[in-house]
Amino acid sequence: MAVRTPDPDPEPEDPDLGAFGGVPSAPSANPGWLSEFELEEARRRLPMLYVEAIPVRTDGSGQVTEVGILLRSTPLGEMTRTIVSGRVRFGETIRDALFRHVENDLGPMAFPLLPPQPLPFTVAEYFPIPGVSAYHDDRQHAVSLAYVVPVTGTCEPRQDALEVTWFSPEEAASDAVAAEMEGGRGTLVRVALAHLGLLR
Amino acid sequence: MAVRTPDPDPEPEDPDLGAFGGVPSAPSANPGWLSEFELEEARRRLPMLYVEAIPVRTDGSGQVTEVGILLRSTPLGEMTRTIVSGRVRFGETIRDALFRHVENDLGPMAFPLLPPQPLPFTVAEYFPIPGVSAYHDDRQHAVSLAYVVPVTGTCEPRQDALEVTWFSPEEAASDAVAAEMEGGRGTLVRVALAHLGLLR
Amino acid sequence: MAVRTPDPDPEPEDPDLGAFGGVPSAPSANPGWLSEFELEEARRRLPMLYVEAIPVRTDGSGQVTEVGILLRSTPLGEMTRTIVSGRVRFGETIRDALFRHVENDLGPMAFPLLPPQPLPFTVAEYFPIPGVSAYHDDRQHAVSLAYVVPVTGTCEPRQDALEVTWFSPEEAASDAVAAEMEGGRGTLVRVALAHLGLLR
Amino acid sequence: MAVRTPDPDPEPEDPDLGAFGGVPSAPSANPGWLSEFELEEARRRLPMLYVEAIPVRTDGSGQVTEVGILLRSTPLGEMTRTIVSGRVRFGETIRDALFRHVENDLGPMAFPLLPPQPLPFTVAEYFPIPGVSAYHDDRQHAVSLAYVVPVTGTCEPRQDALEVTWFSPEEAASDAVAAEMEGGRGTLVRVALAHLGLLR
Numbered sequence: 088m089a090v091r092t093p094d095p096d097p098e099p100e101d102p103d104l105g106a107f108g109g110v111p112s113a114p115s116a117n118p119g120w121l122s123e124f125e126l127e128e129a130r131r132r133l134p135m136l137y138v139e140a141i142p143v144r145t146d147g148s149g150q151v152t153e154v155g156i157l158l159r160s161t162p163l164g165e166m167t168r169t170i171v172s173g174r175v176r177f178g179e180t181i182r183d184a185l186f187r188h189v190e191n192d193l194g195p196m197a198f199p200l201l202p203p204q205p206l207p208f209t210v211a212e213y214f215p216i217p218g219v220s221a222y223h224d225d226r227q228h229a230v231s232l233a234y235v236v237p238v239t240g241t242c243e244p245r246q247d248a249l250e251v252t253w254f255s256p257e258e259a260a261s262d263a264v265a266a267e268m269e270g271g272r273g274t275l276v277r278v279a280l281a282h283l284g285l286l287r
Numbered sequence: 288m289a290v291r292t293p294d295p296d297p298e299p300e301d302p303d304l305g306a307f308g309g310v311p312s313a314p315s316a317n318p319g320w321l322s323e324f325e326l327e328e329a330r331r332r333l334p335m336l337y338v339e340a341i342p343v344r345t346d347g348s349g350q351v352t353e354v355g356i357l358l359r360s361t362p363l364g365e366m367t368r369t370i371v372s373g374r375v376r377f378g379e380t381i382r383d384a385l386f387r388h389v390e391n392d393l394g395p396m397a398f399p400l401l402p403p404q405p406l407p408f409t410v411a412e413y414f415p416i417p418g419v420s421a422y423h424d425d426r427q428h429a430v431s432l433a434y435v436v437p438v439t440g441t442c443e444p445r446q447d448a449l450e451v452t453w454f455s456p457e458e459a460a461s462d463a464v465a466a467e468m469e470g471g472r473g474t475l476v477r478v479a480l481a482h483l484g485l486l487r
Numbered sequence: 488m489a490v491r492t493p494d495p496d497p498e499p500e501d502p503d504l505g506a507f508g509g510v511p512s513a514p515s516a517n518p519g520w521l522s523e524f525e526l527e528e529a530r531r532r533l534p535m536l537y538v539e540a541i542p543v544r545t546d547g548s549g550q551v552t553e554v555g556i557l558l559r560s561t562p563l564g565e566m567t568r569t570i571v572s573g574r575v576r577f578g579e580t581i582r583d584a585l586f587r588h589v590e591n592d593l594g595p596m597a598f599p600l601l602p603p604q605p606l607p608f609t610v611a612e613y614f615p616i617p618g619v620s621a622y623h624d625d626r627q628h629a630v631s632l633a634y635v636v637p638v639t640g641t642c643e644p645r646q647d648a649l650e651v652t653w654f655s656p657e658e659a660a661s662d663a664v665a666a667e668m669e670g671g672r673g674t675l676v677r678v679a680l681a682h683l684g685l686l687r
Numbered sequence: 688m689a690v691r692t693p694d695p696d697p698e699p700e701d702p703d704l705g706a707f708g709g710v711p712s713a714p715s716a717n718p719g720w721l722s723e724f725e726l727e728e729a730r731r732r733l734p735m736l737y738v739e740a741i742p743v744r745t746d747g748s749g750q751v752t753e754v755g756i757l758l759r760s761t762p763l764g765e766m767t768r769t770i771v772s773g774r775v776r777f778g779e780t781i782r783d784a785l786f787r788h789v790e791n792d793l794g795p796m797a798f799p800l801l802p803p804q805p806l807p808f809t810v811a812e813y814f815p816i817p818g819v820s821a822y823h824d825d826r827q828h829a830v831s832l833a834y835v836v837p838v839t840g841t842c843e844p845r846q847d848a849l850e851v852t853w854f855s856p857e858e859a860a861s862d863a864v865a866a867e868m869e870g871g872r873g874t875l876v877r878v879a880l881a882h883l884g885l886l887r
Contacts, residue, residue: 133729134776136733136734143403149386149401149402178815182349182350183348200437203435206806210832237400282404284609284620286674286677336533375630377533378628380619381630406606407610409605410605410606428578478881478886486821549802550782583748603835603883604808605883684804
């Protein structure tokens with residue numbers, strides 16, 4: 088199965104980002120300053136920087152009670168499970184990228200509470216060849232900063248994600264859920280649960 | 288100056304804690320299962336476990352914009368600055384202790400967002416002799432698990448804390464604020480700011 | 488089975504610690520400034536501060552290759568597995584306590600590399616009643632700061648620990664090993680492996 | 688002054704890396720699979736992934752006693768201070784990149800002790816425009832995973848670094864040292880010291 092870290096095409100870039108840092112942005116001719124072809128080239132030459140988020144529900148004392156996993160349909164009609172994931176753009180802060188992808192994947196009514204600290208709970212290294220690490224992505228070498236993000240509102244996933252399924256911590260750590268997750272992200276969920284004091 | 292980690296007396300214990308873990312609690316005669324005298328004795332014999340919280344305000348993306356410092360009047364009428372701080376009781380979880388002390392020091396309308404993970408941003412060791420570490424407490428050897436806690440409501444400090452002053456990260460890290468803080472907690476605030484990516 | 492966080496008796500105190508912080512240390516009157524009886528009393532009244540260490544072997548790049556688990560014989564002749572564990576004394580730094588217990592449990596030739604940072608990889612809360620958290624200790628409420636400690640020498644466990652068994656990360660995370668560990672420390676090993684990027 | 692995250696040219700690539708992940712590596716067609724020109728292009732289009740290391744000396748208990756800062760001569764003959772820093776290559780693990788750059792900057796006799804855990808002490812975001820964060824790099828948008836690395840041997844910096852200067856923690860945190868450091872890395876040193884419990 089083709090496991091892919093999501094980065095939907097086309098990816099419209101913010102106009103103000105295109106002009107960031109002296110980048111020539113040829114305004115009239117730059118519908119996406121990093122073309123599909125160029126992005127494909129870069130993916131085979133450089134590690135790509137990603138952010139990932141595991142949505143959670145918490146109780147009044149901040150204790151995590153549920154873990155949100157996205158159910159997604161692949162172009163081939165297969166169902167897989169994943170988490171919030173996406174690329175950091177040139178000139179974009181990690182916090183802005185995290186917020187953008189959470190909103191993109193969970194909808195504008197999720198009301199996420201991004202962590203105040205910049206440090207992720209782990210760094211996941213996705214390699215195109217399985218087995219180099221716990222994580223793989225047949226399309227690229229991606230290095231992902233992974234965060235736990237409590238959400239307080241209603242999640243309405245975008246087009247290609249069918250729903251957010253809420254699991255108890257025990258279910259989220261199970262082999263059954265891990266087997267459905269793409270790219271080894273079942274391990275990432277377990278590392279998050281260990282970080283949260285919820286792994287047994 | 289007598290620097291003291293706050294632990295106001297009398298400290299009414301929860302009735303259900305008194306019966307925890309087979310502790311004999313002499314129900315009819317238990318106004319405080321750890322008497323004032325016994326607590327004083329323990330303070331000279333054992334390291335005491337504390338939790339501390341630095342209240343912060345965040346913007347919509349989770350970035351910390353302000354740091355809350357408590358202004359307190361000592362019994363001698365001196366004004367000092369401190370943070371939320373208090374002892375962990377027998378049988379009490381760290382999370383419950385943190386919630387209890389935040390509510391006690393900031394009032395019931397502070398609406399704190401306790402972190403989902405149990406790991407503090409640092410462990411502060413308070414010794415009765417100054418100079419052993421950055422932190423001191425002339426009354427005891429205390430080991431404190433310190434957390435950053437965003438608050439979303441209104442802070443109404445209890446009796447002996449006069450107010451919560453909100454500082455910018457730059458002000459909170461300043462020598463002027465550090466000089467007013469008791470027990471070396473100016474350092475603790477700086478460590479928190481470093482953890483938050485806000486120290487310069 | 489009586490699960491106990493180790494704290495062997497008698498515990499000879501350092502003479503210089505006895506004089507710390509105004510503690511009366513007159514040798515003739517205070518051969519053990521916290522008597523066995525007093526320590527038992529304290530254990531039923533206050534959370535006890537502990538440090539724990541999971542010994543590991545690393546390769547030349549710092550990657551953990553093996554996890555050390557202590558095999559111990561209980562007073563009843565049962566065999567259980569555990570990790571390095573012990574109490575922090577009054578006036579003792581966490582680093583000194585960690586070093587003392589690693590040397591006590593692994594011998595003077597273990598040559599441990601204590602981590603440069605004071606932050607543990609997790610905080611484990613042991614309650615006398617099972618089920619409050621993942622960890623329990625029928626003797627006391629203990630809060631443990633847990634560290635991963637690479638050792639570079641030869642481990643020669645003291646009297647009541649029979650040996651250090653070195654497991655691969657996969658074995659150390661297994662249900663079989665977890666079932667043999669006392670007080671829920673199989674979970675603690677898994678949390679350590681997650682922290683090390685070695686949990687699958 | 689032109690502040691630059693070091694990435695010396697030419698950068699000879701490992702032959703086995705060239706064949707990683709389906710990258711065309713035919714030597715005659717790809718003498719340097721990411722040419723100088725292509726790397727320059729990528730730097731203006733994508734965030735570049737870096738690792739950084741702050742070398743330290745520790746005492747027998749693992750406590751940091753000295754912080755190593757590199758003294759470097761710029762092409763214009765200016766003297767600046769920096770830390771170990773370099774790019775993560777396509778297909779390379781973070782651990783391998785960290786080891787490679789430490790050896791490259793400190794020499795083969797430094798005998799570094801890389802941390803067992805993959806998590807950095809902070810993530811530093813370098814932007815080409817100063818002021819977006821505490822860190823800047825006029826050449827690129829770089830995201831750096833920063834580690835504290837104890838070294839046990841002798842540091843012999845490579846050609847363009849003149850020496851490693853060992854500072855006490857107090858000196859390393861001083862404004863004088865920070866003023867000499869490039870790209871805002873004085874802040875990075877302070878964040879490391881806070882993480883180590885050594886910031887006052």
